[in-house]
Amino acid sequence: MQVHLSAIVAPMPTPSDTTVEAWTAMVSASRRVLERVEGALKAAGLPPLSWYDALLEIERAGKPGIRPFALRERLLLPQYGTSRLIDRIERDGLIEKLACDDDGRGFLVRITAEGRRVRRRMWPVYGKVLAEGFENTASAEQLETLARLCRRIASAG
Amino acid sequence: MQVHLSAIVAPMPTPSDTTVEAWTAMVSASRRVLERVEGALKAAGLPPLSWYDALLEIERAGKPGIRPFALRERLLLPQYGTSRLIDRIERDGLIEKLACDDDGRGFLVRITAEGRRVRRRMWPVYGKVLAEGFENTASAEQLETLARLCRRIASAG
DNA sequence: CCCATCTAGATGCAATTGCATCGAGTATGC
DNA sequence: GCATACTCGATGCAATTGCATCTAGATGGG
Numbered sequence: 001m002q003v004h005l006s007a008i009v010a011p012m013p014t015p016s017d018t019t020v021e022a023w024t025a026m027v028s029a030s031r032r033v034l035e036r037v038e039g040a041l042k043a044a045g046l047p048p049l050s051w052y053d054a055l056l057e058i059e060r061a062g063k064p065g066i067r068p069f070a071l072r073e074r075l076l077l078p079q080y081g082t083s084r085l086i087d088r089i090e091r092d093g094l095i096e097k098l099a100c101d102d103d104g105r106g107f108l109v110r111i112t113a114e115g116r117r118v119r120r121r122m123w124p125v126y127g128k129v130l131a132e133g134f135e136n137t138a139s140a141e142q143l144e145t146l147a148r149l150c151r152r153i154a155s156a157g
Numbered sequence: 158m159q160v161h162l163s164a165i166v167a168p169m170p171t172p173s174d175t176t177v178e179a180w181t182a183m184v185s186a187s188r189r190v191l192e193r194v195e196g197a198l199k200a201a202g203l204p205p206l207s208w209y210d211a212l213l214e215i216e217r218a219g220k221p222g223i224r225p226f227a228l229r230e231r232l233l234l235p236q237y238g239t240s241r242l243i244d245r246i247e248r249d250g251l252i253e254k255l256a257c258d259d260d261g262r263g264f265l266v267r268i269t270a271e272g273r274r275v276r277r278r279m280w281p282v283y284g285k286v287l288a289e290g291f292e293n294t295a296s297a298e299q300l301e302t303l304a305r306l307c308r309r310i311a312s313a314g
Numbered sequence: 315c316c317c318a319t320c321t322a323g324a325t326g327c328a329a330t331t332g333c334a335t336c337g338a339g340t341a342t343g344c
Numbered sequence: 345g346c347a348t349a350c351t352c353g354a355t356g357c358a359a360t361t362g363c364a365t366c367t368a369g370a371t372g373g374g
Contacts, residue, residue, distance in 0.1 A: 014281065015288040022300040023190070023287050025307035030187045031233065032311050033180070069352060076188065081331070083353060088330095105339045105352045124171065130180050131172040137313040138306055143179040146306045149295055150182035154189050156294040226322060238361070240323060245360095262322045262369045 026150070037129045044125050047092070047118065050075075052126060054085055055119040058095055058111045065098055065108030094118055183307070193286045201282050204249070204275065207232075209283060211242055212276040215252055215268045222255055222265030251275055 015023075037049050057074050058066055072082040086109055089095050094115030098108040111119075134143060172180075194206050214231050215223055229239040243266055246252050251272030255265040268276075291300060 014284045015292060016297065018297050018300045018304070019287050019291040022291060022304040022307070025304040025311065026183060026187050028233065029307040029311040030183050076185065127171045130176050133310055133313050134176040134179060135172060137309045140173065140175050142306055143175045145302060147179040147182040149299055149303045150179070150186040152294045153290055154182065154186040156290050
């Protein structure tokens with residue numbers, strides 16, 4: 001039996017079938033749910049999902065607001081994406097930009113009353129799709145397992 | 158204690174914390190791996206991941222080729238997305254369009270030698286990221302579980 | 315055969331994303 | 345205090361995506 005040196009020195013870069021199965025299933029699942037969520041939001045005349053995530057984080061930051069770079073970290077968005085998302089949401093009056101005292105380069109983003117209202121209207125639409133997709137399908141225990149595995153993969157390098 | 162009728166008649170549309178945890182973990186994981194894959198492909202001077210998926214399906218279809226609508230079903234892409242993806246890949250010479258005898262509206266898509274070569278070069282780059290993300294992180298058994306849960310969620314409605 | 319209807323695929327236009335780069339402000343070292 | 349490096353955020357431009365609509369060919373009655 002011949003053994004290639006590369007197989008000993010370095011691990012094969014080729015993933016197992018099981019890995020590929022898991023990966024494709026994960027991508028399909030998240031894409032499908034994402035499509036359903038976006039579709040439901042649009043059908044209800046509401047903004048896209050990215051606005052929900054941003055509004056939620058901004059609302060959580062409360063009265064003092066949040067810096068764009070901090071928002072970027074939470075949303076895992078590229079810097080320019082964050083910048084433009086903030087612009088669009090602001091143009092719609094759901095958030096406002098506040099001068100930042102201790103750093104002249106940046107500013108703070110705070111949610112407006114209208115922003116809170118819109119986020120609240122989005123939640124049941126969003127949540128309904130999630131509940132349908134997940135809770136009719138898997139037990140709480142299975143969902144915990146799923147979450148744990150996904151978190152590990154997300155932080156793996 | 159007051160109970161709202163809606164809580165009895167229809168299930169609450171609000172998902173459990175566990176559901177939300179699983180969902181956000183799943184989205185983060187797939188987005189992170191996707192970013193890594195796209196980054197690795199770009200760093201290697203190779204086309205984006207969407208091309209890989211398309212090339213793989215087209216290659217699998219073999220000599221007779223595959224109709225765009227069939228490709229669309231497999232890739233879960235919108236119709237216009239498929240149409241344009243085919244255009245771009247064709248412009249690069251990795252696939253070719255063949256007249257379709259039994260349906261004058263459409264055509265068949267077939268991979269070229271160059272297309273096969275490019276797909277083969279993409280695989281180790283793609284696969285390496287998958288192997289790192291999944292196999293260093295979870296056992297085969299866990300990956301099976303992950304795949305099973307994700308498949309169920311993908312097909313749930 | 316002819317019309318109505320349906321399916322396959324393309325495309326104009328607007329919105330979004332990706333990439334590179336820029337401008338302004340801050341922090342550091344001297 | 346000042347030059348240098350760094351961080352924050354914006355933006356021009358090209359590529360991609362989403363949406364609506366369109367054309368050509370197929371299909372199914374009458």
